[in-house]
Amino acid sequence: MIRMPLASASLLAIAISLAGCGEEKAPTTQAAAPAAESKQATPTAAAEKADNTNAYDEAAAKAVVSHYADIAFAVFSDAASTGKALHEAIDTFLATPNDANLKAAREAWVAARVPYMQSEVFRFGNAVVDDWEGQLNAWPLDEGLIDYVAKDYQHALGNPGATANIVANTEIQVGEDKVDVSKITPEVLASLNELGGSEANVATGYHAIEFLLWGQDLNGTNPGAGDRPATDFVVGEGATGGHNERRREYLKAAADLLVSDLDEMVGQWQAGVADNYRASLEKDNAKNGMRKMLFGMGSLSLGELAGERMKVSLEANSTEDEQDCFSDNTHNAHFYDAKGVRNIYLGEYKKVDGTMLTGPSLSSLVAKADAKTDETLKADLADTEAKLQVMVDSANNGEHYDQLIAADNAKGNQIVRDAIAALVKQTGAIEQAAGKLGISDLNPDNADHEF
Amino acid sequence: MNRSPLTLALLSVLLGACTPADPQQKVTSALADGVILPAYSSWAEADQKLAASGQAFCAGQQDLPQAREAFRAAQSAWAGLQTVLVGPITEGNRAWQVQFWPDKKNLVARQVQGLLKKYPQLSAADLEKSSVVVQGLTAYEYILYDESIDLTDAQQKNSYCPLITAIGKHQQKLSAEILADWQAKDGVASQFKEFPNPRYAEAPEALADVLRSQVTAIDVLKKKLGTPLGRQSKGQPQPYQAEAWRSNASLANIAATLASAERLWHGANQDGMQSLLGSDQDALKKRIDAAYLDTRQRLAALQRPLSELLKEEDGRAVLNEFYDSLNVLHRLHEGELARTLGIQLGFNANDGD
Numbered sequence: 079m080i081r082m083p084l085a086s087a088s089l090l091a092i093a094i095s096l097a098g099c100g101e102e103k104a105p106t107t108q109a110a111a112p113a114a115e116s117k118q119a120t121p122t123a124a125a126e127k128a129d130n131t132n133a134y135d136e137a138a139a140k141a142v143v144s145h146y147a148d149i150a151f152a153v154f155s156d157a158a159s160t161g162k163a164l165h166e167a168i169d170t171f172l173a174t175p176n177d178a179n180l181k182a183a184r185e186a187w188v189a190a191r192v193p194y195m196q197s198e199v200f201r202f203g204n205a206v207v208d209d210w211e212g213q214l215n216a217w218p219l220d221e222g223l224i225d226y227v228a229k230d231y232q233h234a235l236g237n238p239g240a241t242a243n244i245v246a247n248t249e250i251q252v253g254e255d256k257v258d259v260s261k262i263t264p265e266v267l268a269s270l271n272e273l274g275g276s277e278a279n280v281a282t283g284y285h286a287i288e289f290l291l292w293g294q295d296l297n298g299t300n301p302g303a304g305d306r307p308a309t310d311f312v313v314g315e316g317a318t319g320g321h322n323e324r325r326r327e328y329l330k331a332a333a334d335l336l337v338s339d340l341d342e343m344v345g346q347w348q349a350g351v352a353d354n355y356r357a358s359l360e361k362d363n364a365k366n367g368m369r370k371m372l373f374g375m376g377s378l379s380l381g382e383l384a385g386e387r388m389k390v391s392l393e394a395n396s397t398e399d400e401q402d403c404f405s406d407n408t409h410n411a412h413f414y415d416a417k418g419v420r421n422i423y424l425g426e427y428k429k430v431d432g433t434m435l436t437g438p439s440l441s442s443l444v445a446k447a448d449a450k451t452d453e454t455l456k457a458d459l460a461d462t463e464a465k466l467q468v469m470v471d472s473a474n475n476g477e478h479y480d481q482l483i484a485a486d487n488a489k490g491n492q493i494v495r496d497a498i499a500a501l502v503k504q505t506g507a508i509e510q511a512a513g514k515l516g517i518s519d520l521n522p523d524n525a526d527h528e529f
Numbered sequence: 530m531n532r533s534p535l536t537l538a539l540l541s542v543l544l545g546a547c548t549p550a551d552p553q554q555k556v557t558s559a560l561a562d563g564v565i566l567p568a569y570s571s572w573a574e575a576d577q578k579l580a581a582s583g584q585a586f587c588a589g590q591q592d593l594p595q596a597r598e599a600f601r602a603a604q605s606a607w608a609g610l611q612t613v614l615v616g617p618i619t620e621g622n623r624a625w626q627v628q629f630w631p632d633k634k635n636l637v638a639r640q641v642q643g644l645l646k647k648y649p650q651l652s653a654a655d656l657e658k659s660s661v662v663v664q665g666l667t668a669y670e671y672i673l674y675d676e677s678i679d680l681t682d683a684q685q686k687n688s689y690c691p692l693i694t695a696i697g698k699h700q701q702k703l704s705a706e707i708l709a710d711w712q713a714k715d716g717v718a719s720q721f722k723e724f725p726n727p728r729y730a731e732a733p734e735a736l737a738d739v740l741r742s743q744v745t746a747i748d749v750l751k752k753k754l755g756t757p758l759g760r761q762s763k764g765q766p767q768p769y770q771a772e773a774w775r776s777n778a779s780l781a782n783i784a785a786t787l788a789s790a791e792r793l794w795h796g797a798n799q800d801g802m803q804s805l806l807g808s809d810q811d812a813l814k815k816r817i818d819a820a821y822l823d824t825r826q827r828l829a830a831l832q833r834p835l836s837e838l839l840k841e842e843d844g845r846a847v848l849n850e851f852y853d854s855l856n857v858l859h860r861l862h863e864g865e866l867a868r869t870l871g872i873q874l875g876f877n878a879n880d881g882d
Contacts, residue, residue, distance in 0.1 A: 218633070218634065232634055232635060232636070232638075232639045233634065233635075234633055234634050234635065234769075234770075235635045235769035235770075236767060236768060236769035236770070272762055272763060274765060275759050275762040275763050275764070275765025275766070275767060276762065276765075276767065277633075277761070277762055278633065278634070376875075376876040377876065379876075380876045381876065389622075393622050393625050393660070393661045394629060394636055394640075394660050394661055394662045395640075395659075395660040395662075396634075396636055396640075396660070396662070398634045398636060399634075485658060485659055485660055486658065505875075505876050506875075508876075509873070509875045509876065513873070518873050520875065520876065
């Protein structure tokens with residue numbers, strides 16, 4: 079929406095408008111020029127114009143889409159390697175379940191989230207990612223499906239698996255059906271996702287592992303994360319929690335599945351494979367590829383990150399709706415989600431090994447079409463990152479996301495609100511940039527598979 | 530868009546000065562008076578009655594069925610407002626203060642109980658600084674309908690009454706303030722009639738805002754029906770994920786939203802969005818007319834509450850057909866109508882999960 083003070087309507091403008099009134103076309107060149115310009119400014123008209131004259135060079139655009147696939151490959155490869163590091167840390171912890179090894183496993187989990195969150199921008203627009211990601215990052219979950227929970231545990235209404243407690247039971251009752259879970263394997267766990275149709279039944283992925291490593295965060299909006307003792311994984315003397323053999327099996331199986339899932343997605347983005355997703359993306363025309371890029375950026379910015387992940391938790395003061403709620407790692411989750419959006423626009427990604435991947439970018443294409451639009455979007459993306467950095471700094475200084483969203487924390491609320499506002503603004507700039515490239519329909523054909 | 534303020538000013542004044550020649554301005558003006566303002570008036574009126582009803586119920590002057598009736602009227606008025614969520618209601622998270630949905634994790638139960646524990650003698654000020662979950666219709670419905678609450682028990686009624694009256698007052702105040710913003714001289718309604726103004730540089734922007742709200746509302750109806758139908762959860766119905774499941778008003782709310790969407794299309798005097806389609810667009814016009822008729826007829830044929838229909842295979846089948854009908858209506862607005870009117874809808878808040 080463009081808001082303009084009335085005062086900027088000059089006398090000249092009024093004179094011209096009066097002169098033009100009642101005639102089909104404005105009679106002066108001064109008036110005719112803005113009228114023509116305004117036509118182009120309506121996005122549909124701009125899109126049509128682009129179709130005829132092309133707002134970008136097709137070969138250059140193809141290179142941008144290819145580089146997008148390069149970034150995806152690098153990000154998912156990093157997610158897979160840090161996933162394997164997490165798996166190793168879990169093996170070490172299970173071999174010797176003490177505090178130091180639990181701490182190391184938790185640190186490995188936090189590190190694994192850094193590339194994974196930067197992969198989320200690929201979700202929207204690329205069905206191959208979106209259909210796959212539920213098994214890895216579904217959220218929020220009713221953790222009572224997995225293990226013991228506190229007495230005042232709140233779950234989704236009507237979820238028949240909300241208190242099934244797989245760790246404690248070899249057979250679980252779901253409605254009228256009994257499900258055999260005597261053996262905890264990756265396949266069994268995967269089959270339990272969305273048990274009974276409830277999306278809160280999440281048996282696998284980062285958040286299931288997070289819950290097993292940290293346990294419930296019982297501090298609400300007060301300081302502190304989950305505090306599961308390492309002894310929950312001890313067998314024999316000093317063991318706590320109960321059913322520890324099964325809890326150990328569970329953690330191992332969930333880590334196995336995570337690693338194999340991540341490897342699978344790396345394969346989809348590998349260059350030079352005839353029948354993987356990347357091949358089909360590169361075969362398609364550049365416009366469809368760029369539409370997916372822009373759709374992913376906008377959907378993650380607005381509906382998902384600003385909306386589902388921040389606004390809901392903030393306005394409802396609800397720690398139940400916090401992304402990394404067991405570990406209190408939410409600030410990083412948000413930061414790297416937004417970083418992923420920025421990566422796609424700038425065509426860059428800082429790998430886990432510290433090297434920088436750079437290449438042809440949307441930014442360069444937009445700059446050629448309209449330098450100002452490019453500058454605006456770049457500035458907005460930088461501003462969002464700065465606002466999220468405030469959230470990260472706050473956490474590093476001891477005040478975490480779940481404290482920021484407390485009803486009586488005006489200052490904390492403002493930090494979240496500023497980040498939301500920056501994301502909303504950035505989404506507007508993404509739409510403008512899309513318009514400059516002649517992409518007006520931001521809903522890719524395959525984005526409707528969800529509903 | 531690369532428009533300098535001067536260019537905008539020139540253009541806008543040009544358009545403004547030529548009122549009769551601008552069909553879009555004619556439509557936004559007619560919609561403001563004939564559809565949008567009446568919807569906000571009905572909502573404010575229903576909330577006034579809700580506040581009065583809450584007080585009367587707590588004073589023993591109204592019984593529970595009467596209190597529930599006032600609630601359902603307020604809820605229906607809010608449903609009717611969904612297609613015209615433009616202007617001040619969209620600012621400062623006011624819409625969420627009226628209703629919190631989806632409530633996937635039953636936050637309303639936990640937060641209402643937590644609130645009353647914290648403030649046994651809850652005041653209006655206490656409510657205003659609390660979560661949006663407890664400030665509006667979602668919490669009101671929970672108190673009036675939830676199985677765990679027995680308002681015929683005097684002690685329970687006493688414990689909930691401070692919240693019942695505080696929500697009523699909060700809703701009344703909120704809706705009255707917004708209505709006043711609309712009705713004021715140089716208020717929001719005038720911003721749909723004269724351009725440029727501090728909200729819109731030109732009529733097409735105002736029209737785009739209304740169409741966006743209408744399309745989003747129809748899209749959300751698909752979510753409100755599709756979620757309990759289990760369209761995203763392996764086809765297994767999720768009755769508790771429906772909107773207004775406690776008051777059994779899920780379908781009534783959908784009907785109210787659909788009716789207001791259709792009013793935007795037709796206009797109060799055949800001067801709504803359809804009047805912008807020229808004679809060469811007759812085919813599209815007819816298809817949209819037919820889509821509204823189809824959704825209306827299917828909804829009317831359902832007859833029973835959503836929760837009952839969800840239990841039976843036949844019921845789910847007709848609900849799925851109704852969903853498909855809503856989908857057709859949504860696609861026509863989001864695609865062809867938007868394109869024909871030259872409006873880019875862009876991202877909306879539902880583009881996430």
